[in-house]
Amino acid sequence: MTVSLLPNSIRLRRAARRHFGCGLCGEQLAAARAVLNGRDALVVMPAGPRRSAGYRVPATLLPGPTVVISPRADRAAPADGPTRLLFVTPEQLGRPERLAELRALRPSLVAVEFAHCVSAFGHDFRPDYLPLGRLVRDLGSPPVIALTETASPPVREDIVARLRLRDPKLVVAGLDRPNLYLEAVGCAGEEDRWRRLLTRLRAAEGAGIAYVPTRRAAEDLAERLVGEGVAASAYHGGMAAGERARRSEAFRSGDAPVMVATSAFTTGVDKPDVRWVVHVGLPDSPDAYLHEIGLAGRDGEPARALLLYRPEDLAPQRLFVGGAPDRAELARVIRALGDGPARRTDIAADLGLGTRRLAQDLALLERVGAAVTLVNGRVTTPPYAPPPDEAVSLALREIGRHQTVQKSRIDAMLQLAEAHGCRGQHLLAHFGERLARPCGHCDNCRRGVIPAPRRSAENVLAPA
Incomplete structure (x- = not known):
């Protein structure tokens, strides 16, 4: 293999022009240069070609293939030619035979898309993301680039810990979306909220998503909208996989332009021309809010994000925060692990727990060193585990730390809804990105509280 004497920055810029016909911006170059130098990276940036350039460009220069882990990988054709990308879902990587196949290829880089899903307490929790840190190391410990559209500092800490990133290069950029108009409206009651929602949807152009907090609310609101002549359908995690896929495809194709959904309808939504997103109730955190409104206007055209909230929305959110496992439940799980390696489904059945609840309990116990997932996917107690009583206390x-963090996120979401200043500045400050001047594309800017917006999308979702 010929070793290039050119600086990596020059090599990357040349590779971008040669293979993709474009240059690299400062943030893209920083991420790409880090992984080409063998360093891990964490990239917080809107989804799309700009973000994926962080691994696509260096992949053309690395000796081995790049493994891309993504929930969308089951619909992505593996790329050929100079990029040498191999797509795999977290579920596929968890199969010993598939892991062995990829290890034999000696990958030079692993890219983890939608990395916020690896957070045990993330708003878009996916159990199959939890063992990725171990699985990636089983591939030979290549450099890892983790990519996500939204991650506040606590979620970043979770990502770094769960993926076992080593001194990662942090790149946070592009979270401000000038084409996305932000608006929040306090509602006097549920009927006031319903009236405002219906008025907005009847005036809206193009496809959009109405987010609600629960599965029942998704079904009920979709039915009520259909009764008013709005072509709406519901989507939530309680539906059969085939039905979810059918409804998602109908939305993507334009056959069902209004989707009423829970947060389950976020990862893998591949529709660049979503013109509006409405939250019917407060999201549980600015992380969830930014991720969900980020689905609108990905084509760069004007889009709108409307938050219809009531302070009472905080009550169910705070109730959910308190729904953690108790001492007895954790002790039962630890005892089951002590019986030797076992499949998660068998443990869940023996303990009478749902598989999702067990996955959350195991993730918690793994964080404190009381559980480990083996290469064959079975779980057990590791040799270095603390005594059972100490493990439960840890x-x-x-859990207490998580509850404190989550309550602060809920409060931050209410503060954003009730903000009198620039919403863009307020929102991005939560993620550590500072806007030097008011965003110019929120309702407070337009009302003259601060300078008028540079660009609006009033033709997309008319004010009530």
Whole structure:
């Protein structure tokens, strides 16, 4: 293999022009240069070609293939030619035979898309993301680039810990979306909220998503909208996989332009021309809010994000925060692990727990060193585990830390809804990105509280 004497920045810029016909901006170059130098990276940036350039460009220069882990990989054709990308879902990587196949190829880089899903407490929790840190190391410990559209500092810490990133290069950029108009409206009651929602949807152009907090609310609101002549359908995680896929495809194709959904309808939504997103209730955090409104206007055209909220929306959110496992439940899980390696489904059945609840309990116990997932996917107690009583106490303290963080996120979401200043500045400050001047594309800017917006989308979703 010929070793290039050119600086990596020059090599990357040349590769971008040669293979993709474009240059690299500062943030793209920083991420690409880090992984080409063998360093891990964490990239917080809107989804799309700009973000994926962080691994696509260096992949053309690395000796081995790049493994891309994404929930969309089951619909992505593996790329050929100079990029040498191999797409795999987290579920596929968890199969010992598939892991062995990829290890034999000696990958030079692993890219983890939608990395916020690896957070045990993330708003878009996916159990199959939890063992990725171990699985990636089983591939030979290549450099890892983790990519996500939204991650506040606590979620970033979770990503770094769960993926076992080593001194990662942090790149945070592009979270401000000038084409996305932000608006929040306080509602006097549920009927006031319903009236405002219906008025907006009847005036809206193009496809959009109405987010609600629960599965029941998704079904009920979709039915009520259909009764008013709005072509709406519901989507939530309680539906059969085939039905979810059918409804998602109908939305993508334009056959069902209004989707009423829970947060389950976020990852893998591949529709660049979503013109509006309405939240019917407060999201549980600015992380969830930014991720969900980020689905609108990905084609760069004007889009709108409307938040219809009531302070009472906080009550169910705070109730959910308190729904953590108790000491007895964790002790039962630890005892089951002590019986030797077992499949998660068998443990869940023996303990009478749902598989999702067990996955959350195991993730918590793994964080405190009381559980480990083996290469064959079975779970057990590791040799270095703390005694059972100590493990339960450590886990409960970790839950307390999470509850404190989550309550602060809920409060931050209410503060954003009630903000009198620039919403763009307020939102991005939560993620550590500073706007030097008011965003110019929120309702407070337009009302003259601060300078008028540079660009609006009033033709997309007319004010009530």
